[in-house]
Amino acid sequence: MIDVLDIAKNSKESFFQISNAATSEKNNILKSIKLQIIKNIDKIIQANEIDMNAGKSKGLNSAMLDRLLLNDQRIKKIAESIDEIIMLEDPVGEILNIKIRPNGLKVGQMRVPIGSILIIYEARPNVTVDAAALCLKSGNAVILKGGTEAINTNRIFVDIIRQSLIENNFNPHIVSFVDTSDRSKINELLKLDNYIDLVIPRGGENLIRAVVENSRIPVIKHYKGVCHIYIDNEYDKNIVMDIIYNAKVQRPGVCNAMETLLIHKDVATELLPTIKKMYDAAKVELFGCPRVCEILPEINSATEYDWYAEYLDLKLAVKIVDDLDEAIRHIAKYGSQHTEAIITTNYYKAEKFLRAVDSATVIVNASTRFSDGNEFGLGAEIGISTDKLHARGPMGIRELTTLKFIVYGSGQIRK
Amino acid sequence: MIDVLDIAKNSKESFFQISNAATSEKNNILKSIKLQIIKNIDKIIQANEIDMNAGKSKGLNSAMLDRLLLNDQRIKKIAESIDEIIMLEDPVGEILNIKIRPNGLKVGQMRVPIGSILIIYEARPNVTVDAAALCLKSGNAVILKGGTEAINTNRIFVDIIRQSLIENNFNPHIVSFVDTSDRSKINELLKLDNYIDLVIPRGGENLIRAVVENSRIPVIKHYKGVCHIYIDNEYDKNIVMDIIYNAKVQRPGVCNAMETLLIHKDVATELLPTIKKMYDAAKVELFGCPRVCEILPEINSATEYDWYAEYLDLKLAVKIVDDLDEAIRHIAKYGSQHTEAIITTNYYKAEKFLRAVDSATVIVNASTRFSDGNEFGLGAEIGISTDKLHARGPMGIRELTTLKFIVYGSGQIRK
Numbered sequence: 024m025i026d027v028l029d030i031a032k033n034s035k036e037s038f039f040q041i042s043n044a045a046t047s048e049k050n051n052i053l054k055s056i057k058l059q060i061i062k063n064i065d066k067i068i069q070a071n072e073i074d075m076n077a078g079k080s081k082g083l084n085s086a087m088l089d090r091l092l093l094n095d096q097r098i099k100k101i102a103e104s105i106d107e108i109i110m111l112e113d114p115v116g117e118i119l120n121i122k123i124r125p126n127g128l129k130v131g132q133m134r135v136p137i138g139s140i141l142i143i144y145e146a147r148p149n150v151t152v153d154a155a156a157l158c159l160k161s162g163n164a165v166i167l168k169g170g171t172e173a174i175n176t177n178r179i180f181v182d183i184i185r186q187s188l189i190e191n192n193f194n195p196h197i198v199s200f201v202d203t204s205d206r207s208k209i210n211e212l213l214k215l216d217n218y219i220d221l222v223i224p225r226g227g228e229n230l231i232r233a234v235v236e237n238s239r240i241p242v243i244k245h246y247k248g249v250c251h252i253y254i255d256n257e258y259d260k261n262i263v264m265d266i267i268y269n270a271k272v273q274r275p276g277v278c279n280a281m282e283t284l285l286i287h288k289d290v291a292t293e294l295l296p297t298i299k300k301m302y303d304a305a306k307v308e309l310f311g312c313p314r315v316c317e318i319l320p321e322i323n324s325a326t327e328y329d330w331y332a333e334y335l336d337l338k339l340a341v342k343i344v345d346d347l348d349e350a351i352r353h354i355a356k357y358g359s360q361h362t363e364a365i366i367t368t369n370y371y372k373a374e375k376f377l378r379a380v381d382s383a384t385v386i387v388n389a390s391t392r393f394s395d396g397n398e399f400g401l402g403a404e405i406g407i408s409t410d411k412l413h414a415r416g417p418m419g420i421r422e423l424t425t426l427k428f429i430v431y432g433s434g435q436i437r438k
Numbered sequence: 439m440i441d442v443l444d445i446a447k448n449s450k451e452s453f454f455q456i457s458n459a460a461t462s463e464k465n466n467i468l469k470s471i472k473l474q475i476i477k478n479i480d481k482i483i484q485a486n487e488i489d490m491n492a493g494k495s496k497g498l499n500s501a502m503l504d505r506l507l508l509n510d511q512r513i514k515k516i517a518e519s520i521d522e523i524i525m526l527e528d529p530v531g532e533i534l535n536i537k538i539r540p541n542g543l544k545v546g547q548m549r550v551p552i553g554s555i556l557i558i559y560e561a562r563p564n565v566t567v568d569a570a571a572l573c574l575k576s577g578n579a580v581i582l583k584g585g586t587e588a589i590n591t592n593r594i595f596v597d598i599i600r601q602s603l604i605e606n607n608f609n610p611h612i613v614s615f616v617d618t619s620d621r622s623k624i625n626e627l628l629k630l631d632n633y634i635d636l637v638i639p640r641g642g643e644n645l646i647r648a649v650v651e652n653s654r655i656p657v658i659k660h661y662k663g664v665c666h667i668y669i670d671n672e673y674d675k676n677i678v679m680d681i682i683y684n685a686k687v688q689r690p691g692v693c694n695a696m697e698t699l700l701i702h703k704d705v706a707t708e709l710l711p712t713i714k715k716m717y718d719a720a721k722v723e724l725f726g727c728p729r730v731c732e733i734l735p736e737i738n739s740a741t742e743y744d745w746y747a748e749y750l751d752l753k754l755a756v757k758i759v760d761d762l763d764e765a766i767r768h769i770a771k772y773g774s775q776h777t778e779a780i781i782t783t784n785y786y787k788a789e790k791f792l793r794a795v796d797s798a799t800v801i802v803n804a805s806t807r808f809s810d811g812n813e814f815g816l817g818a819e820i821g822i823s824t825d826k827l828h829a830r831g832p833m834g835i836r837e838l839t840t841l842k843f844i845v846y847g848s849g850q851i852r853k
Contacts, residue, residue, distance in 0.1 A: 039770060043794055116793065122815060128804055130814045133792065137826050216650075220826055235631075241656060241827050262849030269851035355454065377548065377844050378531065379458055389543060389847025398852070399545045399843065400537060411552050411635055412656050413827040416843040428814065428831040429792050432804025434677030436684035437813070 025203050027211045030166060031218035033196035034139040038164040041197045042136040046113040048191065049160055053109050055187035056156065060102040063183060067098055070175040071148070078146075078172050091146050091173055101149050104403070108156045111402045114421045115162045118429065129431040134424045136162030138220030141212060142405075143234055145226040146170030151180045154223075155198045157405050161423035164197050166212070166219065170226075171204035178202060213238040223406050223418075243418070245383075245409035247333040248278030248361035250391040253350040253376070254294065255367035256287035262388060263294070263366050264301060269390040270364070272305045276335045278407065279362050279384075279394040283330065283340040285350045288314070291343045295319055298341075307337045314343040330357040347372050351379050358382060360409045362394035383409050383416035440618050442626045445581060446633035448611035449554040453579040456612045457551040461528040463606065464575055468524050470602035471571065475517040478598060482513055485590040486563070493561075493587050506561050506588055516564050519818070523571045526817045529836045530577045533844070544846040549839045551577030553635030556627060557820075558649055560641040561585030566595045570613045572820050576838035579612045581627070581634065585641075586619035593617060628653040638821050638833075658833070660798075660824035662748040663693030663776035665806040668765040668791070669709065670782035671702035677803060678709070678781050679716060684805040685779070687720045691750045693822065694777050694799075694809040698745065698755040700765045703729070706758045710734055713756075722752045729758040745772040762787050766794050773797060775824045777809035798824050798831035 041049070060067070071093040078088055093101075114134050121131030140163050142154045151169055158165035169177045178200065185195035201208060213222065216239045224234040224244050231244045252267055270281035286294060295318045302309060309315075310325040322341075329340040330353070344350045347365075354363050364386035365376040373387045384394040394417065396404025401419030408414045414422040456464070475482070486508040493503055508516075529549050536546030555578050557569045566584055573580035584592040593615065600610035616623060628637065631654045639649040639659050646659045667682055685696035701709060710733045717724060724730075725740040737756075744755040745768070759765045762780075769778050779801035780791040788802045799809040809832065811819025816834030823829045829837040 039794075039796075042796070124813070124815055128808060128813075133800075135793075135796070138796075235654065239650065241825070243827075259849065265849065265851050273852055373846075378550075379454075381454075381457070381550070381553075382842065384843040384845065385548075386845040387847055389845060389850040390852050392852035393543060393845060393847075393850065394843070398539070398543075400539055410656070411840040412658075415840055425826040425830055427797065428799040428809070430799065430801040430804060430808060431788075432802055432808075434674065434680065435804040435808065436680050437688055437805050437807035 025201065025208065027201065027208050028215065030199050030201065031139065031212065031215040034164045034166050034199050035218040037194040037196040038136070038138050040194050041159065041164055042115075042162040044162060044193070048193075049113070049162070050109050052159060052187055052191045052193060053105050053156055055190055056152070056184050057102045057105040059183045059187055060098060060152070060180070063179070064095055064098050067093060067176065067179050068095070070179040073175045074173050081172070083172065087146065087172070091148070091176075093148060093176060097149075101152050104149075104153060105156050108160050108403055111160060111420055113160065114424050119426070126435050127433060128435050131429055132426040133429045134421075135427055137423060137425050139164040139166060139218060140423065141166045141168065141219050141222045141240070143168045143209065143222065143224040143226070143230070144170065145230065146172035148173045148176040148180060150225065151177045152184075153403060154405060155181075155184050157403055157420055158423060159197065161420050163423055164199070166199045166201060168201040168209060168212070174202070174204060209234075210237045213240060216240045225406050241413075243406065243408045243410055243414055245278065245359075245361060245407050247359050248280070249282045249331065249333050249357065249359040250279055250361055250394075251283045251285055251354050251358060251363045252281050252391060253285040253344070253347070253354075253363070253365045254287060254290065255347060255365060255369060255372055256289040257369045257372070258290065258366045259368050259388065264297065266364070266366060266388070266390050267298070268301055268305070270392055271302070271307055271339055272337070273390075273392055275337050278333075279391050280335070281339065281391050282332060282334055283342065283357070285342050285344050285353060288343050288345055291315070292318055302339065305337065307339055310338065310340045312342040315341045333359070347375065351376070354380055354382070362386065362391045364389065364391050383407070440616065440623065442616065442623050443630065445614050445616065446554070446627065446630040449579045449581050449614050450633040452609040452611040453551070453553050455609050456574065456579055457530075457577045459577060459608070463608075464528070464577070465524050467574060467602055467606045467608060468520050468571055470605055471567070471599050472517045472520040474598045474602055475513060475567070475595070478594070479510060479513050482508060482591065482594055483510070485594040488590045489588050496587070498587060502561065502587070506563070506591075508563060508591060512564075516567050519564075519568060520571050523575050523818055526575060526835055528575065529839050534841070541850050542848060543850050546844055547841040548844045549836075550842055552838060552840050554579040554581060554633060555838065556581045556583065556634050556637045556655070558583045558624065558637065558639040558641070558645070559585065560645065561587035563588045563591040563595060565640065566592045567599075568818060569820065570596075570599050572818055572835055573838060574612065576835050578838055579614070581614045581616060583616040583624060583627070589617070589619060624649075625652045628655060631655045640821050656828075658821065658823045658825055658829055660693065660774075660776060660822050662774050663695070664697045664746065664748050664772065664774040665694055665776055666698045666700055666769050666773060666778045667696050667806060668700040668759070668762070668769075668778070668780045669702060669705065670762060670780060670784060670787055671704040672784045672787070673705065673781045674783050674803065679712065681779070681781060681803070681805050682713070683716060683720070685807055686717070686722055686754055687752070688805075688807055690752050693748075694806050695750070696754065696806050697747060697749055698757065698772070700757050700759050700768060703758050703760055706730070707733055717754065720752065722754055725753065725755045727757040730756045748774070762790065766791070769795055769797070777801065777806045779804065779806050798822070
C-alpha cells in the first residue's frame with residue numbers, strides 16, 4: 024500500500040534542494056539519467072515486455088500498444104531528448120522589470136521554480152522521462168502518475184532517475200512515482216494542496232475532466248482542440264489550398280489539426296469544388312452546412328454535433344459565413360479556444376481576427392498545425408493549455424516557473 | 439429569487455463587447471461612473487444609512503461599521519479613485535516577444551482580457567467601485583458579490599455603473615451584481631467554470647478557505663501574512679531599528695505587517711534590550727524563544743502557536759537563530775509565503791535570501807510594509823496573491839489580463 028500523503032510531503036520537502044540547485048548541478052543529474060538509460064536498455068525492454076504482454080491480454084488496441092512499445096531505437100531517442108533539455112537555457116533566477124521607485128526602492132521580479140508538480144498522463148513511457156527532465160531543469164519537484172498499462176516501464180525509468188539523483192547527492196524524492204493502479208489514490212493526491220502546487224493532466228478529455236472535477240490544486244490543461252480556419256473573401260490564392268490541406272491531412276489525430284473550415288460566402292462557389300476534389304483525393308469526409316451542401320450536394324449534411332466535433336480523423340465540417348464577424352461569432356460559440364487561423368490578404372481583417380478571437384493561439388496565413396512548443400521555439404513542451412491563467416497555449420520550461428517580487432532597499436520605511 | 443446561472447451566462451456573453459472596446463470607450467464609461475457617483479451622493483448616503491442601521495441592530499463591531507460607513511467625503515474619494523484608473527495605461531492589445539522562426543513565421547504574444555471575473559468580498563462598499571473600474575479598464579466582465587451588510591450601498595453603486603454602461607452603449611451585464619444574502623448562491627456560482635474564468639476572494643481567511651474548498655473555477659488569493667524580518671549579524675545600525683519598528687507598529691492590522699522577528703545569535707545580546715525598550719514604548723507585546731527569554735526574562739515564552747501566528751495586533755514573536763540558513767528554514771516552515779525581509783550589509787547573504795526564500799515578496803533592507811501594489815508602482819491593486827500561478831504578490835491591472843500566442847504567417851505549412 025502506498026501512502027500518497029508521504030509522497031506529497033517528501034516531494035514538497037525535496038523542493039528546497041532542487042529549487043536552489045545550480046544549473047551545472049541540474050545538468051549533471053540530467054547527464055547521469057541519459058547515461059543510465061543507455062546503459063539499461065535491456066532492462067527497460069524487459070520491463071516494457073511485461074507491460075506489452077499485459078496490454079495484449081487486456082486487449083489494448085494497436086494504437087495504444089504502439090504508444091506503449093519501446094525498442095532499442097525508441098529508448099535511444101528518449102535518452103537523446105534529454106540532451107535538448109540540457110541545452111535549454113535555465114530560466115531560474117532571471118531578474119526582470121527592475122524599476123526604481125521615488126523613495127529609492129528597487130522593485131523587480133525574479134523567476135523561480137513553482138514547487139511540487141503532479142503530472143498525470145496515459146500510457147506513454149516517454150512522458151515519464153520528458154516530464155521529469157523538464158521539471159528537474161526548471162528546479163521543480165515532480166510527482167509522476169503514468170497510465171497503469173505502462174507501470175513496469177515507468178517504474179524502471181523512475182528508478183534510473185532516482186539513482187541519478189542520489190549519485191549527484193540530491194534527494195531522490197525530487198522525482199516521485201505513484202506506483203499503483205488504484206485510481207482512488209489520484210483523488211487523494213488531488214486534495215493535497217498544502218504540498219502540491221500544480222497539476223498537469225495529459226491525455227483524453229475524460230481523464231482531464233475527472234482531474235479538474237476532483238482537484239483542489241490548480242490544474243493547467245486543455246480538454247480538446249476544435250481548431251478553425253476561416254477563408255476570407257480576400258485570400259491569397261497561392262497559399263490557401265496548401266494551408267487547409269496541411270491543417271487537416273498532415274496529422275489528423277492531433278489537437279492542432281483543423282476540424283472546421285469557414286468560408287466567406289462570396290468565394291464559396293469558386294473554392295468549394297476544388298476543395299472537395301483535393302480532400303477527396305486524401306479521403307477526407309466533408310460535413311457541410313445547408314449553403315455548402317447546395318454547392319456540393321453529394322456531401323454529408325452537418326448537424327449541430329459537427330460544429331462542436333473534435334474528429335481527430337479525416338473528417339471536416341465546412342460552413343459558409345457572411346463575413347468575418349460571423350466567423351468570429353461561430354468560433355466563439357463552437358470553438359475550444361485552442362488554435363484558429365484566418366487566410367486573408369486584408370490588413371485590417373488580419374488584425375481584427377488576431378485581436379477578437381479568444382483562443383490560446385491565433386494565426387494569420389499559416390497552418391494551425393504550428394501551434395506547438397517546438398514550432399514556437401520554446402524547446403521541449405510540457406503540455407498545452409487552453410486555460411487563461413498562468414500559461415496559455417504551448418507550455419515550455421518557462422511555464423514551469425513563477426515570478427516573485429524582489430525589493431532592494433537601503434533602509435526605507437513606509438510613511 | 440436570483441438565478442446565478444443567468445448572471446454567469448449574461449456575464450460571459452457581455453465579455454466579447456468589453457474585451458474588444460477601445461481604450462477611449464472604456465475611459466468614457468469610467469468618466470460617466472465618476473460623474474454619476476458625484477451626482478448621486480445623497481442617494482448613496484441614504485442607502486448606506488439603511489445598511490448602517492441594520493449593521494448596528496445586528497451588533498457589528500465598530501471597526502466593521504467604520505468600514506461600512508460612507509459619507510460625503512468618502513464617496514468623493516471613491517469617485518476620485520476612478521481617475522487613477524482612467525489614467526492607467528490600458529494593458530490590452532500589447533504585443534510582446536515577437537520572434538521570427540527559421541521558416542519565417544513571426545511568433546509572439548498579445549495581452550488580452552481574461553473573461554468573466556467573480557469578486558467575492560466583505561462589507562467594504564469602496565471595493566464595489568474599485569473592482570468594477572479595474573475590471574472594466576482591463577476589458578473584463580465582472581460579477582460582484584459583496585458582503586451582505588453592504589447590500590443596499592452596493593446595489594446603488596452597481597445601478598450607477600450599469601446606467602453608465604447603458605449610456606455609453608455597452609451591455610450592462612458587463613458589471614453584474616449577486617443581489618442576495620443567500621450563501622448557497624455563492625457555492626452555485628463557484629461551480630460555473632464554463633462561464634466564469636477567475637475568482638478573486640478578498641477578506642478573512644475563513645471566507646477565502648470556503649471559496650477555495652467549493653470552487654471549480656481557478657481562485658487567486660492569499661490566506662494570511664505571517665511576515666518575517668531576519669536581522670543578520672552583519673547589519674546596518676543606521677536602519678535596523680527604524681525598519682523593525684515600522685514593520686510592526688505603523689499599521690499592525692494589515693497582512694504585510696511583521697509578525698515574527700528573527701535575530702542572528704551573535705547580535706542578539708546587543709540588540710534585544712534596545713528592541714524591547716523601543717517596543718515597550720509602542721506597547722508591543724513580545725513572545726520569545728527560550729534563548730530570547732534568557733536575555734529578556736520578563737517577556738512571554740513563545741509556543742508553537744506563536745511561530746504560525748498572524749497576530750494583526752501589537753504582538754510580535756521573536757526568535758534567535760544560529761545563522762541565515764536557520765532563518766530561511768524557519769521561514770519555510772512557519773511562513774505564509776507572503777512577504778519577508780532581511781537586514782544585512784553582506785552582499786552574498788542578501789542575494790541568497792532573495793533567491794532562497796520562497797515568498798511572494800522578498801525584501802532586502804526595507805520594511806515589509808512596502809509589499810503593496812501602490813508602493814510597487816502597479817497603480818490600483820485588485821488584491822494580493824500568495825499563490826504561485828498567474829499572479830504572485832500585489833496584483834495590479836496587468837494581472838487581470840492573459841497572454842495569447844499570435845502568429846503572423848505568409849503561407850507556411852508544417853512539414
